[in-house]
Amino acid sequence: MKGGDILPIPVFLELVEMKAKTASVLPFILGACYSWYNFHSLHPGLLVAFFISMFLFNMSVDILDNFNDYHHAVDEKNYKQNTNIIGREHLSLKLVFGLMISMILVSAAIGIALAYVTGWPVLIMGIFCYLVGVFYSSGPRPLSSLPLGELFSGPTMGFMITLLCVYINTYQDFTWNWSTVLGVVLVSLPDTLWISNLMLANNTCDLEEDEKNQRFTLSHYLGKKNSVRLFVIMNVVAVLALVLAVFVGIAPWTVLLTLLVLPVIIKNVRMFKEKQVKKETFPCAVKILAVGSAAQALSYLVYIIFTL
Numbered sequence: 182m183k184g185g186d187i188l189p190i191p192v193f194l195e196l197v198e199m200k201a202k203t204a205s206v207l208p209f210i211l212g213a214c215y216s217w218y219n220f221h222s223l224h225p226g227l228l229v230a231f232f233i234s235m236f237l238f239n240m241s242v243d244i245l246d247n248f249n250d251y252h253h254a255v256d257e258k259n260y261k262q263n264t265n266i267i268g269r270e271h272l273s274l275k276l277v278f279g280l281m282i283s284m285i286l287v288s289a290a291i292g293i294a295l296a297y298v299t300g301w302p303v304l305i306m307g308i309f310c311y312l313v314g315v316f317y318s319s320g321p322r323p324l325s326s327l328p329l330g331e332l333f334s335g336p337t338m339g340f341m342i343t344l345l346c347v348y349i350n351t352y353q354d355f356t357w358n359w360s361t362v363l364g365v366v367l368v369s370l371p372d373t374l375w376i377s378n379l380m381l382a383n384n385t386c387d388l389e390e391d392e393k394n395q396r397f398t399l400s401h402y403l404g405k406k407n408s409v410r411l412f413v414i415m416n417v418v419a420v421l422a423l424v425l426a427v428f429v430g431i432a433p434w435t436v437l438l439t440l441l442v443l444p445v446i447i448k449n450v451r452m453f454k455e456k457q458v459k460k461e462t463f464p465c466a467v468k469i470l471a472v473g474s475a476a477q478a479l480s481y482l483v484y485i486i487f488t489l
Contacts, residue, residue, distance in 0.1 A: 381412055388405060446469050
């Protein structure tokens with residue numbers, strides 16, 4: 182494609198990293214389930230509006246990431262022309278930029294409307310998420326090129342999406358105190374850690390390529406061996422958090438059914454420990470997030486459906 186006006190669907194889906202959207206959709210579902218279980222409150226219309234705003238912004242951030250990676254690439258021959266989708270598919274920079282800005286503006290407009298209805302906390306949380314999303318891959322030192330990427334990606338998507346969802350569903354009764362916030366922290370901790378592990382696994386696999394492009398991520402400072410150790414530790418803590426949420430009463434007993442997918446998680450952790458190759462073992466982190474988060478959300482839904 183050279184300067185065309187329409188992106189083919191497969192190219193568009195890759196440009197917006199559609200395969201990675203479980204990282205935003207599952208925390209959203211979890212937030213809705215948590216709202217109903219702990220507060221017995223849902224606002225379907227506001228929930229749909231938030232989902233659209235969140236999803237559009239998530240796609241725009243991934244476009245921005247590809248856009249900036251293309252412009253900042255030092256490895257012109259291999260990465261810029263053969264790996265990055267913009268160079269590989271000869272996409273029009275004007276079209277890509279216009280698509281990204283349109284998504285951001287629509288997302289922001291919906292977010293402002295939500296803040297008007299539910300209150301200023303949505304505006305504050307939304308601004309924080311937008312700033313992280315923009316500076317994740319923008320500026321002279323993007324967050325994704327620093328050892329801070331994992332620190333911002335997991336909490337922003339795993340925790341903040343869940344918190345926003347809970348607040349929007351319960352804004353009329355929501356109380357800002359340590360008990361309420363820590364409850365959301367605990368229930369969202371598995372998603373938070375698994376999302377951070379996506380970036381950690383990606384950076385560990387891309388360590389040599391990133392260093393060539395002057396991207397010094399957490400894996401650069403830890404080294405591959407310690408990065409893999411951290412990957413394992415975060416998976417262990419994620420599983421423990423699932424169990425703890427049940428025992429402190431903020432999650433139904435059915436969430437323990439999530440442990441049924443523990444063999445899948447262990448298998449993929451072991452595969453990643455053996456070797457860190459992008460095409461072969463990075464999908465292990467994706468599978469752990471998808472299977473673990475989906476099982477957690479579905480286990481909430483099972484309880485809710487059978488107790489209605």
